Amino acid sequence: MYIFKYKELISNLVVSDLKTKYSSSILGFAWSMLNPLMMMIVLYAVFNNVFKSNQEHYAFYLLIGMTTWRFFANSTMMAMQSIVGKANLVTKIYIPREILTLSVVLSALVSSILEFIVLIILLIIFGVVISSKILIFPLLYVLYLPIVYGISLILASLYVYFRDLNHIWEVLIQMGFFLSPIVYPMSIVPEGYKFYYMLNPMTRLIEMYRNVLLYNTVPSVIDFGIVLMFGIFLLIFGSLLFKKLSRRFAEEI
Amino acid sequence: MFSRSDDNNKDNAVVIENISKHFKIPHEKKRTLFENVVGMFKGKNGYEEFWALRDISITIKRGDTIGIIGENGSGKSTLLKIIAGVLYPDNGTIKVNGRIAPFLELGVGFQQELTAKDNVYLYGAIMGINKKEITKRYDEIFEFAELRRFENMRLKNFSSGMTMRLAFSTAMYTNPDIFLIDEVLAVGDESFQKKCSEKFEEFKRDKKTIILVSHSLGSVRKICKKAALLNKGKIISEGECEKVISDYHELLKRK
Numbered sequence: 001m002y003i004f005k006y007k008e009l010i011s012n013l014v015v016s017d018l019k020t021k022y023s024s025s026i027l028g029f030a031w032s033m034l035n036p037l038m039m040m041i042v043l044y045a046v047f048n049n050v051f052k053s054n055q056e057h058y059a060f061y062l063l064i065g066m067t068t069w070r071f072f073a074n075s076t077m078m079a080m081q082s083i084v085g086k087a088n089l090v091t092k093i094y095i096p097r098e099i100l101t102l103s104v105v106l107s108a109l110v111s112s113i114l115e116f117i118v119l120i121i122l123l124i125i126f127g128v129v130i131s132s133k134i135l136i137f138p139l140l141y142v143l144y145l146p147i148v149y150g151i152s153l154i155l156a157s158l159y160v161y162f163r164d165l166n167h168i169w170e171v172l173i174q175m176g177f178f179l180s181p182i183v184y185p186m187s188i189v190p191e192g193y194k195f196y197y198m199l200n201p202m203t204r205l206i207e208m209y210r211n212v213l214l215y216n217t218v219p220s221v222i223d224f225g226i227v228l229m230f231g232i233f234l235l236i237f238g239s240l241l242f243k244k245l246s247r248r249f250a251e252e253i
Numbered sequence: 254m255f256s257r258s259d260d261n262n263k264d265n266a267v268v269i270e271n272i273s274k275h276f277k278i279p280h281e282k283k284r285t286l287f288e289n290v291v292g293m294f295k296g297k298n299g300y301e302e303f304w305a306l307r308d309i310s311i312t313i314k315r316g317d318t319i320g321i322i323g324e325n326g327s328g329k330s331t332l333l334k335i336i337a338g339v340l341y342p343d344n345g346t347i348k349v350n351g352r353i354a355p356f357l358e359l360g361v362g363f364q365q366e367l368t369a370k371d372n373v374y375l376y377g378a379i380m381g382i383n384k385k386e387i388t389k390r391y392d393e394i395f396e397f398a399e400l401r402r403f404e405n406m407r408l409k410n411f412s413s414g415m416t417m418r419l420a421f422s423t424a425m426y427t428n429p430d431i432f433l434i435d436e437v438l439a440v441g442d443e444s445f446q447k448k449c450s451e452k453f454e455e456f457k458r459d460k461k462t463i464i465l466v467s468h469s470l471g472s473v474r475k476i477c478k479k480a481a482l483l484n485k486g487k488i489i490s491e492g493e494c495e496k497v498i499s500d501y502h503e504l505l506k507r508k
Contacts, residue, residue, distance in 0.1 A: 005381065006378070006381065008378045008383055008384055009375075009378035009379055009381075012374065012375050012378045016364055016366075016367060016371075016375070019366070019367075020366060086362075088358070088361050088362060089361060089362050089379065090339070091339060092339070092355070092357045092358040092361040093337070093339065093355050093357065093361045093362070093379060093380075094337050094338035094339050094353075094355065095379060095381075162284075162285055162286040162289070163284045163285050164284075164285035164286050164287050165286065168286065247341035248341065250334070250339045250340050250341075251276065251340070
């Protein structure tokens with residue numbers, strides 16, 4: 001397995017990616033938190049009056065939804081460029097190309113975990129009770145990572161051939177943001193559309209994060225199973241597609 | 254179909270059988286989904302086929318030093334890239350025995366923002382060498398590159414010569430079994446060049462395999478015992494270095 005043979009390259013790429021992202025300083029990380037916080041404040045100001053009555057702790061409801069979504073959005077957007085952006089490592093030397101995509105996803109994972117740590121500290125400061133349910137928290141990433149990595153593999157390999165994919169994906173991300181329960185409570189979704197609405201695995205995932213961090217409940221086994229199935233399917237499909245398309249990466253890049 | 258595997262015969266370094274590779278060169282390169290959709294309606298999807306390699310077979314023994322020569326566009330670099338695993342051929346088989354160090358370009362993956370030290374570890378990792386191994390050879394690498402004093406300097410402050418020296422030293426000390434070299438020997442000043450030549454003599458004594466692609470017949474003569482001549486994607490001469498070089502001169506004369 002390439003992951004074990006090249007584990008040092010992977011960790012090396014992840015660390016240097018994080019170093020450039022945060023410019024090797026604590027302040028760099030603070031800056032990166034500013035964007036989601038400002039966004040949260042704007043959305044809060046706009047929607048608070050609308051949804052206040054049917055959603056307790058609306059600010060945290062919003063913040064957890066957004067932080068969960070950010071891992072998906074950031075990771076897939078950056079991973080899309082992971083092959084094209086490192087053209088040298090594709091055309092001048094042989095390494096399993098999956099490594100380039102994987103290391104970007106892992107770097108986004110570290111960022112996401114850091115964001116959640118800040119979020120959990122805020123939850124504690126503002127008196128939201130954190131219970132033993134938080135032990136499930138790491139498990140949620142085990143569910144989440146295959147989904148993100150699978151989609152990242154698909155996007156990264158397709159982007160080599162179709163360079164306008166980033167514009168298309170940006171629009172889809174925007175749509176996904178509003179098709180998932182991030183800014184509004186799920187109760188406003190009309191009963192007739194619920195079935196289709198729940199087909200989006202992000203819906204279940206976001207709710208699971210809220211279960212653990214905000215509602216103090218254990219997510220249902222059914223949700224676990226469905227999200228895991230999605231993840232396994234995307235991971236297998238993504239890996240196969242990537243394998244097939246990667247044969248001509250060096251020519252197309 | 255193409256298959257790539259490890260060879261069990263310890264005498265062979267690289268065994269290539271019936272490798273072909275063609276490139277499709279479209280009249281109009283379509284880079285985006287949008288262009289592809291437009292192209293579907295216009296119906297203009299023409300392309301030229303270019304066969305870079307046709308049915309190449311060659312066995313390179315362990316300890317061989319072989320130069321691959323030929324004119325521009327004869328398929329030398331394509332062959333080297335296929336051995337390195339960068340390009341994927343249409344069909345044929347490749348068996349490789351040992352670890353390959355491709356010198357297709359030096360300093361692949363170097364990051365300007367990192368220090369020389371970090372870059373050595375990164376480059377090692379790219380070559381598939383673990384940290385322990387690099388640490389063991391760390392001193393030698395910097396001795397050879399003559400960059401001891403600069404190990405904690407960021408690479409962006411290095412001159413291009415220094416960068417190349419660092420890359421070359423690191424790559425050499427990763428201790429590969431097979432060297433794939435594409436015209437990158439002209440690194441550094443004369444004294445460094447001399448050191449490199451000595452190093453290559455040492456590799457020859459250690460039974461390392463060297464595959465060199467070059468336009469400079471001088472360096473092929475100097476390093477290689479054997480040679481292969483490529484013309485239009487086919488091997489037309491193979492064997493002792495001098496004989497192949499004279500065949501090459503014949504070929505050029507006939508033009």
